Amino acid sequence: MPEPHLRAADADRAAVAAQLGEQMSAGRLTVAEYDERLARAYAARTYGELEELTADLPRPAAQPPAPAPVRPQPAAHGWHHGGWSGGPSREAAWRNWAVTAVIVLAVWTATVIGSGELRYFWPIWVIGPWGAVLLAQTLGRGRGDDDRRRLT
Template sequence: MPEPHLRASDTDRAAVVTTLDRSLADGRLDLAEYEDRATRAHAARTYGELTELTADLPRPARPTRPAPQRHHVARALYGGAWHGAWGGDLRAAWTGWLTTAVIVVGVWLVSMLATGDLQYPWPVWVIGPWGVVLLARTLGERRGGDVDRHRLTA
């Protein structure tokens, strides 16, 4: 924290209360200590007053930045285009599409058989656009995978 005599902001007080919340959840503070310190944090005017409230608590670990993901490496390791740059699993996407297709076509067929009429094939509007997008995505992933594999070996 900055110099102890400087005035603290609401954000600074909230950050200290968040630290106290974590310490309570971790069992470092009992409820009475937590309530006392949280009350004092909300009333604190300076950084020095806030620092006193967390001086005996461990500092939270600084969040580490995740390493940038190299999608072409993921493709090489996990089987080609099924794990692609969008982070999705195309196999699961196709499974979802197929499941939905079977259900809506089944409903359409049952309703046709029940009424005895030839009905408009409305399932096309449910599964058609979705299938086109999935097909484009799959083809794009496979082409992108070839380019990335070339970069991986170059």
């Protein structure tokens, strides 16, 4: 991890949350420990705070090297003003959202069942804003396509 005093991003917090889930599945963390560490992971501001949450756990297996960055190519057609052009298809974006929603809901449900008490519904912060952005882009894309057809 980078220097402990540097600010962590949402992707860093999500990576630690995923690692904690794997460690709980492997039996290294109880549901209560997982729930407590997960809450701390999403509240963490620095890499140091995230490192504390996994310091007593084995490191994950070495990851393959990241692929070289791909230069975006202009799309032959699609929404060019901050939308879908050069990114995943609308269906793939919604499919990714749905898979993520199922995973975070399953984790939340497991913590509720494991603790025997209703917990704070944190998945709304993962699936809610993402779904709202996808919906806005999906609805905006339809209008943009209609406008372009009228111009040609």
